[in-house]
Amino acid sequence: MGNNSTIDIQNDELLACKLGSVKENDPTDGKEVDLYYQPGKAFFTMQIGEIALSKPTVAFKKCRKIIPCEQVYGVSTFEDFLLNDIGSTYRISILKKEENSDKFEILNFYFKREEDFVQAQLKLDEYNFADRDGVERNICVLVNPISGKKVSREYYFSILKPVLSFNSIKHSMFETQSATYIEEFITELDVNQTSFNEFVVIGGDGVFSQLLNALMKHSDSSKLIKFPIGIIPGGSTNSLCCALSGKNPYMASKNIANKSLLKGDIFRVNMNDSKKSIYSTALTYGLPSDLVIESENLRNIFGRYRYIATAVPKFIKPTKFPVYESEVFYKLEDDHQQQSSTDDAHIEGSDLRVCGISIPKIPDGDLRSDSTLFKFGNEWKKINIDEFLFHAIITHENRSSVGKDVNAPFARIDDGFMYLFGLKKCSRIEALTFLSRASKGTQVDYEKYFYQKATELRFKNPCGSYFCSDGEPYKSDDYTVKLLPGFVNLMGETVKE
Numbered sequence: 001m002g003n004n005s006t007i008d009i010q011n012d013e014l015l016a017c018k019l020g021s022v023k024e025n026d027p028t029d030g031k032e033v034d035l036y037y038q039p040g041k042a043f044f045t046m047q048i049g050e051i052a053l054s055k056p057t058v059a060f061k062k063c064r065k066i067i068p069c070e071q072v073y074g075v076s077t078f079e080d081f082l083l084n085d086i087g088s089t090y091r092i093s094i095l096k097k098e099e100n101s102d103k104f105e106i107l108n109f110y111f112k113r114e115e116d117f118v119q120a121q122l123k124l125d126e127y128n129f130a131d132r133d134g135v136e137r138n139i140c141v142l143v144n145p146i147s148g149k150k151v152s153r154e155y156y157f158s159i160l161k162p163v164l165s166f167n168s169i170k171h172s173m174f175e176t177q178s179a180t181y182i183e184e185f186i187t188e189l190d191v192n193q194t195s196f197n198e199f200v201v202i203g204g205d206g207v208f209s210q211l212l213n214a215l216m217k218h219s220d221s222s223k224l225i226k227f228p229i230g231i232i233p234g235g236s237t238n239s240l241c242c243a244l245s246g247k248n249p250y251m252a253s254k255n256i257a258n259k260s261l262l263k264g265d266i267f268r269v270n271m272n273d274s275k276k277s278i279y280s281t282a283l284t285y286g287l288p289s290d291l292v293i294e295s296e297n298l299r300n301i302f303g304r305y306r307y308i309a310t311a312v313p314k315f316i317k318p319t320k321f322p323v324y325e326s327e328v329f330y331k332l333e334d335d336h337q338q339q340s341s342t343d344d345a346h347i348e349g350s351d352l353r354v355c356g357i358s359i360p361k362i363p364d365g366d367l368r369s370d371s372t373l374f375k376f377g378n379e380w381k382k383i384n385i386d387e388f389l390f391h392a393i394i395t396h397e398n399r400s401s402v403g404k405d406v407n408a409p410f411a412r413i414d415d416g417f418m419y420l421f422g423l424k425k426c427s428r429i430e431a432l433t434f435l436s437r438a439s440k441g442t443q444v445d446y447e448k449y450f451y452q453k454a455t456e457l458r459f460k461n462p463c464g465s466y467f468c469s470d471g472e473p474y475k476s477d478d479y480t481v482k483l484l485p486g487f488v489n490l491m492g493e494t495v496k497e
């Protein structure tokens with residue numbers, strides 16, 4: 001009766017056998033696959049029938065193949081009565097991609113007996129991404145064709161689309177036609193009419209931020225902000241996507257197909273001078289913001305390397321190295337969890353009013369459902385540094401998809417906190433030392449580096465200053481930042497290190 005082959009299915013590995021050709025819909029027949037279990041293990045036992053393989057004429061050889069979980073991008077099950085003539089045939093297909101390949105392949109397994117098929121289905125259920133929560137998914141995919149290396153379209157057609165299609169996940173794709181496309185698109189969305197129930201952006205942190213802010217401005221923001229959001233890293237730095245799925249568009253697509261959800265922390269920035277507010281996951285002040293603003297007109301020449309092209313002259317030109325003034329105050333509601341590189345001796349404990357800063361008043365119309373905004377139960381503390389090369393607020397570790405840098409290795413997108421970090425006023429050499437350390441993640445104990453966990457922050461910067469939120473510049477010199485823990489449903493998994 002031909003060869004036998006055994007497949008183990010263990011906790012952390014999915015194993016399968018390759019049956020001759022693995023081309024999609026190839027009606028290779030004449031195979032019978034039995035499935036049975038032993039405690040802690042499951043085996044596929046495969047027997048080759050007498051019926052000759054029809055197409056292609058690859059004789060089945062005894063094989064045993066291990067597919068690690070990370071190579072599996074979905075499992076689909078079918079009852080293909082018409083596929084071949086070996087009777088009531090059931091099929092399980094596995095979408096697989098090997099680590100060093102950019103090609104997907106489909107492995108098909110045929111079952112003669114319904115009970116074997118059902119058992120295999122149960123065993124592989126966690127990879128059956130189509131069937132999540134019993135609700136039909138419909139993803140609105142927004143693609144920014146000009147972000148980063150201009151690969152977002154390609155990522156859609158060669159990665160996300162095949163993965164969603166294999167897993168029978170409904171979606172529609174829209175390319176951003178202009179810088180205001182996402183805002184207009186979301187404004188026009190009627191929550192009661194649309195069948196969309198999830199969003200995916202393919203692009204950088206900028207398009208994610210545009211989506212987030214457009215959702216929060218919508219008249220039905222409280223409903224829309226509950227939609228899960230996925231990100232595929234098509235942008236220049238992709239800091240948020242790196243926190244959710246690493247730098248890998250394949251992993252991001254799998255997390256989206258798998259609807260692997262986490263409650264992501266964001267913050268709201270109230271610009272007290274203009275009475276405007278925005279929502280963000282990363283805000284910078286100082287040199288990085290200036291680089292973002294100055295580099296924008298180099299986007300067409302240097303693409304995602306435009307920041308480096310702008311930064312290099314600052315380090316080699318014999319002009320004064322920049323220094324930025326800023327007064328920074330913070331609150332940490334959960335004081336016992338304090339995490340900081342600044343010990344108490346370096347922090348002036350003080351009430352905000354004592355520091356001579358007026359408590360911001362938010363116009364009623366601007367105050368959304370977030371009633372916890374501006375609780376002044378805790379004391380404000382002042383950071384005892386007032387000259388910086390930069391400071392930043394972040395809700396995640398802030399990895400770069402270009403280099404290996406991790407700016408805030410202690411932060412996680414779902415840890416319920418935001419973090420202020422930065423570099424004090426320093427020389428060129430000290431800034432380069434910081435960059436070198438950040439590239440290895442060893443900057444945390446560098447004397448010029450500082451960080452502070454916070455739930456609320458307040459900044460007073462020189463008149464006419466800019467900051468950047470998720471890579472987009474805003475003019476404001478007086479702003480307050482309030483943490484909104486677990487506010488967005490993001491598709492991804494936090495990095496475990």
Ligand SMILES: Nc1ncnc2c1ncn2[C@@H]1O[C@H](COP(=O)(O)OP(=O)(O)OP(=O)(O)O)[C@@H](O)[C@H]1O
Nearest residue numbers: 147148176177178203204205206207235236237238
């Ligand atoms: N069709 C378009 N024409 C012009 N600008 C666009 C278009 N679509 C999107 N944009 C703008 O492109 C900008 C950059 O977007 P995005 O964040 O995706 O890429 P990036 O800046 O290269 O990456 P990162 O934010 O990760 O550094 C956003 O400000 C967005 O408004």
